[in-house]
Amino acid sequence: MNRSLPPHGFPNSEFETRLSLFQRIMREHRLDGVFVTTPQNFRYFTGFASQFWESPTRPWFAILPLEGAPITVIPAIGVDVMATTWVKDIRSWPAPVPEDDGVSLLAEALRSLPRRFGRIGAEIGREMSLRMPVSDYLKLPALLPGIELVDGSPAIWDARMIKTDAEVERIRTACQIACDSYDAVPEIVTRGMTEREAVQAVRVEATKRGIDAIPFMPGVSGPGGVSQIVAGPADRILATGDILFIDTGMTYDGYFCDFDRNFAVGTLDAACAKAHEAVWQATEAGIAAVRPGVTTEDLWRVMSAALEAAGALGNSAGRLGHGLGLQLTEPPSHREGDRTAIREGMVLTIEPGMEYAPGKTIVHEENIVVRAGGAELLTRRAPRELPIIR
Amino acid sequence: MNRSLPPHGFPNSEFETRLSLFQRIMREHRLDGVFVTTPQNFRYFTGFASQFWESPTRPWFAILPLEGAPITVIPAIGVDVMATTWVKDIRSWPAPVPEDDGVSLLAEALRSLPRRFGRIGAEIGREMSLRMPVSDYLKLPALLPGIELVDGSPAIWDARMIKTDAEVERIRTACQIACDSYDAVPEIVTRGMTEREAVQAVRVEATKRGIDAIPFMPGVSGPGGVSQIVAGPADRILATGDILFIDTGMTYDGYFCDFDRNFAVGTLDAACAKAHEAVWQATEAGIAAVRPGVTTEDLWRVMSAALEAAGALGNSAGRLGHGLGLQLTEPPSHREGDRTAIREGMVLTIEPGMEYAPGKTIVHEENIVVRAGGAELLTRRAPRELPIIR
Numbered sequence: 001m002n003r004s005l006p007p008h009g010f011p012n013s014e015f016e017t018r019l020s021l022f023q024r025i026m027r028e029h030r031l032d033g034v035f036v037t038t039p040q041n042f043r044y045f046t047g048f049a050s051q052f053w054e055s056p057t058r059p060w061f062a063i064l065p066l067e068g069a070p071i072t073v074i075p076a077i078g079v080d081v082m083a084t085t086w087v088k089d090i091r092s093w094p095a096p097v098p099e100d101d102g103v104s105l106l107a108e109a110l111r112s113l114p115r116r117f118g119r120i121g122a123e124i125g126r127e128m129s130l131r132m133p134v135s136d137y138l139k140l141p142a143l144l145p146g147i148e149l150v151d152g153s154p155a156i157w158d159a160r161m162i163k164t165d166a167e168v169e170r171i172r173t174a175c176q177i178a179c180d181s182y183d184a185v186p187e188i189v190t191r192g193m194t195e196r197e198a199v200q201a202v203r204v205e206a207t208k209r210g211i212d213a214i215p216f217m218p219g220v221s222g223p224g225g226v227s228q229i230v231a232g233p234a235d236r237i238l239a240t241g242d243i244l245f246i247d248t249g250m251t252y253d254g255y256f257c258d259f260d261r262n263f264a265v266g267t268l269d270a271a272c273a274k275a276h277e278a279v280w281q282a283t284e285a286g287i288a289a290v291r292p293g294v295t296t297e298d299l300w301r302v303m304s305a306a307l308e309a310a311g312a313l314g315n316s317a318g319r320l321g322h323g324l325g326l327q328l329t330e331p332p333s334h335r336e337g338d339r340t341a342i343r344e345g346m347v348l349t350i351e352p353g354m355e356y357a358p359g360k361t362i363v364h365e366e367n368i369v370v371r372a373g374g375a376e377l378l379t380r381r382a383p384r385e386l387p388i389i390r
Numbered sequence: 391m392n393r394s395l396p397p398h399g400f401p402n403s404e405f406e407t408r409l410s411l412f413q414r415i416m417r418e419h420r421l422d423g424v425f426v427t428t429p430q431n432f433r434y435f436t437g438f439a440s441q442f443w444e445s446p447t448r449p450w451f452a453i454l455p456l457e458g459a460p461i462t463v464i465p466a467i468g469v470d471v472m473a474t475t476w477v478k479d480i481r482s483w484p485a486p487v488p489e490d491d492g493v494s495l496l497a498e499a500l501r502s503l504p505r506r507f508g509r510i511g512a513e514i515g516r517e518m519s520l521r522m523p524v525s526d527y528l529k530l531p532a533l534l535p536g537i538e539l540v541d542g543s544p545a546i547w548d549a550r551m552i553k554t555d556a557e558v559e560r561i562r563t564a565c566q567i568a569c570d571s572y573d574a575v576p577e578i579v580t581r582g583m584t585e586r587e588a589v590q591a592v593r594v595e596a597t598k599r600g601i602d603a604i605p606f607m608p609g610v611s612g613p614g615g616v617s618q619i620v621a622g623p624a625d626r627i628l629a630t631g632d633i634l635f636i637d638t639g640m641t642y643d644g645y646f647c648d649f650d651r652n653f654a655v656g657t658l659d660a661a662c663a664k665a666h667e668a669v670w671q672a673t674e675a676g677i678a679a680v681r682p683g684v685t686t687e688d689l690w691r692v693m694s695a696a697l698e699a700a701g702a703l704g705n706s707a708g709r710l711g712h713g714l715g716l717q718l719t720e721p722p723s724h725r726e727g728d729r730t731a732i733r734e735g736m737v738l739t740i741e742p743g744m745e746y747a748p749g750k751t752i753v754h755e756e757n758i759v760v761r762a763g764g765a766e767l768l769t770r771r772a773p774r775e776l777p778i779i780r
Contacts, residue, residue, distance in 0.1 A: 008586075008625070052620045054606040054639055055719035056517050057712070076706045081621040094708050096723055098516055124524035126488055127446050134514035134524060135541055151525055196602075203597045207590050215605065216444040230442045231471040235398070249444055316466045318484050322447065329445035333486055 005210045006173055008049075008253045012086040014166055015047050019064060022159045026066050026121070033065040033113045034121035034152040035106065037131040040326040041123060041156060043254055045070060047085045051213075052078070058095040059132040061106045062087075065113050073105045103136045107143035120144070121152020127331055128153045157331045161323055162345040168369050168378070170255035171325065171347055174211065175367050175378040178250050181206040182261040186387050191240065191265055195219045195233035198244060206250055216249030216258070216328055221265070224272045225360030229260075229317075229353075240266030244389060245363065249328035258324045258349055259365040259379050264386040275356035276386055278310030282352035283364045283382070286321065286334075290368060290375035292344050299342070300334040303352040312354030317363075321351040324367065346370045347378070395600045396563055398439075398643045402476040404556055405437050409454060412549045416456050416511070423455040423503045424511035424542040425496065427521040430716035431513060431546060433644055435460060437475045441603075442468070448485040449522040451496045452477075455503050463495045493526045497533035510534070511542020517721055518543045547721045551713055552735040558759050558768070560645035561715065561737055564601065565757050565768040568640050571596040572651040576777050581630065581655055585609045585623035588634060596640055606639030606648070606718055611655070614662045615750030619650075619707075619743075630656030634779060635753065639718035648714045648739055649755040649769050654776040665746035666776055668700030672742035673754045673772070676711065676724075680758060680765035682734050689732070690724040693742040702744035707753075711741040714757065736760045737768070 022045070026034060036042055039053040042062050053060075061073040072087050075095035082090050091105055110120055122137070123130050130137055140149060163171070181202050188201040199219035206214060219233035220226040221244045229245060238244055247260035262276065282303045289302040303320045319338075323330035324347055332340035334351075342348075348370065353363030364382060368375040412435070416424060426432055429443040432452050443450075451463040460477050465485035472480050481495055500510055512527070513520050520527055530539060553561070571592050578591040589609035596604060609623035610616040611634045619635060628634055637650035652666065672693045679692040693710045709728075713720035714737055722730035724741075732738075738760065743753030754772060758765040 048621075050621045051606050051608050056519065056717060057719050057723070058708075075708065077708065078620050079706070080618045084621075094706070096708050096725070122524075124528075126523055128523060129446065129519055129521045130524050131519045133516060133518060133543075134512075134520050134527065137524065138514075153523075200597050200600070204594050207593045207597065210590070212586075213605075214603070216441050218441050228470045230468050231438075231440045231474075316469070316484070318448075318465070318467065318486050327446060329447050333447070335486070 006169060010047060010166055014164065015045065015086050017164065018045060018159065019070065022064060022155070023066055025155050025158045026064070029121065029155040030117040031066065031119050031121045031150070031152065031155060032115055032117050033063055033110065034155060035061055035063045035110065036123055036156070037061055038123060038128065039131070044160060044326055046072060046087050048082055049254060050081065059102050059136070061102060063109050066116060067114065071109050073102050073109055101136065103139055104143065107140060110144055110147065115146070118146060119148045119150050121155055122149055123153055123156065125151035125153030160325060161331060162343060163325060163347050163369065167255060167325060168347060170253045171257060171367065172378045174250050174252040174255055174257035175259070177206055177209045177211045177252065178248055178257045178259065179380045180209055182246070185263055186389055189244070189389050191238050191389060194235045194237050195221050195244070196235055198238065199233040199246065202246060211250045212252055214248065214250045217246065219244065219246045221245065222360065224269060225275070225356065225362050227359040227361065229361065229363055238265050238389065241269065243272065243362070247365070254326055256324050256326070256328050257367055257379070258328050259367050260363060261382060262362060262386055263389050265389045268386055268388070271357065273386070275310070275354070275362050277384070278307070279352055279354060279362050279364045280382065280384055282306035282310070283350055283366060286350040286352060287366065287368060287375045287377070290342060290348070290370055292342055292370060292372060294342050295339040296332045296334045296342065297336060297339050299350070300336055303334070307352055307354045310354065311356065313358070314355050315353050317353060321349040323348055342370055344370050344372055396559060400437060400556055404554065405435065405476050407554065408435060408549065409460065412454060412545070413456055415545050415548045416454070419511065419545040420507040421456065421509050421511045421540070421542065421545060422505060422507050423453055423500065424545060425451055425453045425500065426513055426546070427451055428513060428518065434550060434716055436462060436477050438472055439644060440468070440471065449492050449526070451492060453499050456506060457504065461499050463492050463499055491526065493529055494533065497530060500534055500537065505536070508536060509538045509540050511545055512539055513543055513546065515541035515543030550715060551721060552733060553715060553737050553759065557645060557715060558737060560643045561647060561757065562768045564640050564642040564645055564647035565649070567596055567599045567601045567642065568638055568647045568649065569770045570599055572636070575651070575653055576779055579634070579779050581628050581779060584625045584627050585611050585634070586625055588628065589623040589636065592636060601640045602642055604638065604640045607636065609634065609636045611635070612750065614659060615665070615746065615752050617749040617751065619751065619753055628655045628779065631659065633662065633752070637755070644716055646714050646716070646718050647757055647769070648718050649757050650753055651772060652752060652776055653779050655779045658776055658778070661747065663776070665700070665744070665752050668697070669742055669744060669752050669754045670772065670774055672696035672700070673740055673756060676740040676742060677756065677758060677765045677767070680732060680738070680760055682732055682760060682762065684732050685729040686722045686724045686732065687726060687729050689740070690726055693724070697742055697744045700744065701746065703748070704745050705743050707743060711739040713738055732760055734760050734762055
């Protein structure tokens, strides 16, 4: 294992900074507070790191008030660990209690917040799911007289979209471990292995290199390109002329990388090499276009133009990149009609892809952080020539 | 890698059987249909297997009608893979489209269902979260005149709680790989490693043995027992006298195991050995008590009595076991006041634990399937004597 990796965990000051920034954002959004229920939002604001979220049985709540310190309302099983974080106000119940799984405790805490705007935000908007039974959420209005529950997602994304230096370092670490693991592919994957075996070999490699978890690692192969990037790996055997596409979201200290790599099995035909070069160039163009002040649509347009010039038949992804951080994909999206301004501190994928012949798709992806002068790569740039699996 | 493991995927007949059973259940629950949005429910009914759910950006919908075939309403990026499943009615839009991310298509499909009860179920109840923005869900009533949206979770759990033979075989495979990996611990983990390194070694072992994914593997250590089982692994170094507790939910073909193992580092003191024996015996008692017709509360009572007789100081988990399957934890819960009848085909954890001295907790866990004659173990029973890490 690798003891040279950066330590896990953040100092309390990181969370103080995050909350203080978020309180300014809540004021702009006219919110007296926001309550969060999902692992990523809970972790972002409290520092509570646990795999226990994998069990959907018990809801957890953190309340971020417009002023003052956070409050958590959590299952009794979590109290000891919660007490090791910077959060001091910890309320609990002996969950699971189906009759009232934290709902009245949550409502009581929300009622106690000072009223200024009469509005409290919840995770009910874009790219968020509420991690509590909706039927419990729907009980809240009656328990919160005079308080309007509104969409808190835009405020949360306003905060989370801009990464702190400490967050960027976690994402960089995940990217570096994934890069090193991808680089090992020509040594650890061979023709005759199945997609599944190839992916397992990369999982082993990344785990040995110190990654914490690998929530996402599809692997797909096909002659000269892949027909989809949504499913897999399967038991298809890698054969000469195939492209093997592996994508991954691995986490280090909770933070994701999200990028893919392509490999040629045995040989590479001319049409595929040409498409690969075109998508590699579209990635270059996307990276070069990044700077504070341009929009996500601008990035989409630059990459899209490069792909169209190369004869792209289409792309069903609906976008050519997105944000990432505590989640594999986060706002914004590089797509037509999305005019989100690119800002310093955003961490983004640059992800052009195209179907270059029917059923043959090539997708490239890099992860960058936006700096004043433009994009800083967090991944090592994919090799211009496709690596060969023997 | 291991090519002797069972193949992935189910024949169409598996899904036909599931839907036909679910249609009988929907009739009992007076539902004209149920729509599902979460990876597990979507996979359970359609067979669509993908890691793409890790991206929270795009909602996916499957509609199970009271009569006839399922309908899916999904992002364009998923259509090609969806077409490989048994589902033939596939509708799509070029997601992400924040202005209308599938909501009108979903409503149109729901409106087209024959009306018998005027009620459609959604995943808004216990141990479920809706995987779509709640603000979009709240638009549905206006789009569904004459249709009442109700809690579909009880109907879904009625179906999923009873596993088919094919499901049990997946869980058994996950259990066996996890057992083999735990058995390797005394060879692959040594004193002086950190908790994190120990867990990484077990992750590598399980991946080499052919597990698909490891969404859950906490690891905690402490002198004579652990103080919590919610967080970890951390950088604590394993030292003589420690207990190392590792828990895992690994998946094979989408299905989880969920059980832990304890290891003594170097030596084992008498008090800890005695507590270990007591919890081992409580597990025996729990397993022996399983048979169709007893209740979850009966199982809780048997284990609880054994733990109290052994001098338990308490247990903050709120229950002593639960169901499992496509999720790490599923209904029912073995807890006081929960009188769910145990039925043939349920897959359950038997999970007694106790604090035997302040800050020293021992938890055991096995996975079983309920047969007519009682429990059939899916895990190999934990050794009665704690394995020693040298």
